Amino acid sequence: MNIETKQQHVEATMRLAPVIPVVIIDDARHAVPMARALVAGGIPAIEVTLRTPAALDAIRAIAAEVEGAVVGVGTVLTAKDLHAAEQAGARFAVSPGVSPNLLAAADNSALPLLPGVATASEAMNMLERGYRHLKFFPAVPAGGTKLLGAWASPLPQIRFCPTGGISVATAKDFLGLPNVLCVGGSWLTPGDKLKAGDWAGIEQLAREAAALRG
Template identity: 85%
Template sequence: MTTMSDKQARVESVMRLAPVIPVVIIDDARHAVPMARALVAGGIRAIEVTLRTQAALDAIRAIAAEVEDAVVGVGTVLAAGDLAAAERAGARFAVSPGVSPGLLDAADDSALPLLPGAATASEAMALLERGYRHLKFFPAVPAGGVRLLGAWASPLPQLRFCPTGGIGLASAPDFLALPNVLCVGGSWLTPADRLAAGDWAGIELLAREAAVLKRSV
C-alpha cells in the first residue's frame, strides 16, 4: 500500500514542476490533447482537469494516454467515487476544494495522492493531523489572500500551499513570494474562449508567461 509519506512526496513533486498549475474546465474532450501539448510546450507540465463537465474524465484519459510529458490530475474531487474514477482514467494526482471525513478516508485507501483544500487555520491544522503537509489554499483571494496565507507561515511552518481562486498573472508573483507557497493554481492559462477557438498558440504563450514566474521556495 502506498504510504502517506510517499503520496505527499508525489504531491510535492507535482507542485514543483512549474510555478503555476492550470485549472482547466473543458467542455469538449477533443480539445484535451492539443491543449495539453500547448501547455507542455510552454513549460507547464502539471495540468488539473476539473470534474465540472461531462468531458472531464475523457479528457484526463486522453491526456494520460497521448501527452507523455504532461502530468495530468483531477480537480473538484468531492467524494470517494471521484477519486476512483480519476485513478481509472489515468490521473496522477487529485485536488479538492475542501475536505470531508469520507473523502479523507477514501484518500487514505487510494494510491492517488490528494492535494486537499483548506481556507482556515483550523482546517489546515486538522489536515496536518492527518499527515498532510501540502495543501490547496482555496478560495485564495476571497479567503484572505496574501496577507492571510503569509500570516500562517510562522505558526504552521510544516505546511506548503498551492493558493487557488481569484489569482491571475499579475497577482501570482505576490503569492509565489511567500515562504510557504510552492505554486499557484489558476484558470487564466486555459480561458474558455481560447479553448473553444482551438487557439493552441495563444494557450502556449500564456503558459510561457506563467512558467517563468519566480518563486521563493
C-alpha cells in the same frame, strides 16, 4: 502507498512549475492539443476539473497521449470521483475542501490528494493526518496573501498551492511567500481560446506563467 509517499508525490508535482492550470473543458477533443501546448510552454502539471461531462475523457486522453504531461483531477468531492479519476489515469487529485468520507477514500487510494483548506484550524487538522501540502482555497476571497503569509510562522511545516481568484498579475505576490510552492489558475486555458482552438495562444500563456518564478 502510505501518506508520506503520497505527500512526496504531491510536493514533486507542485514543484514542476510555478502554476498549475485549473482547466474547465467542455469538449474532450480539445484535451490533447491543449495539454501539448501547456507542456510546450513549460507547464507540465495540469488539473482537469470534474465540472463538465467531458472531464474524465479529457484526463484519459491526456494521460494516454501527451508525453511530459502530469495530468491531475480537480473538484474531487467524493470517493466515487477519486476512484473514477484514478481509473482514467490521473496522477494527482485536488479537492476544494475535505470531508471524512473523502479522506477515508484517499487513505485507501493510490492517488495522491492535495486537499483544500481555508482556515488555520482546517490546516492543523490536515497536518495531524499527515498532509503537509495543501491547497488554499478560495485564495483571494479567503484572505489572500495577508492571511497565507500570516500562517508561515505558526504553521512552518505546511506548503500551499493557493487557488481561486489569482491572475497572472497577482500570482507573483503569492509565489513570493515562503510557504507557497505554486499557484493554481484558470487564466492559462480561457474558454474562448479552448473553443477557438488557439493552441499557440495557450502555449504563450503557459510560457508567461512558467517565467513567473524567474
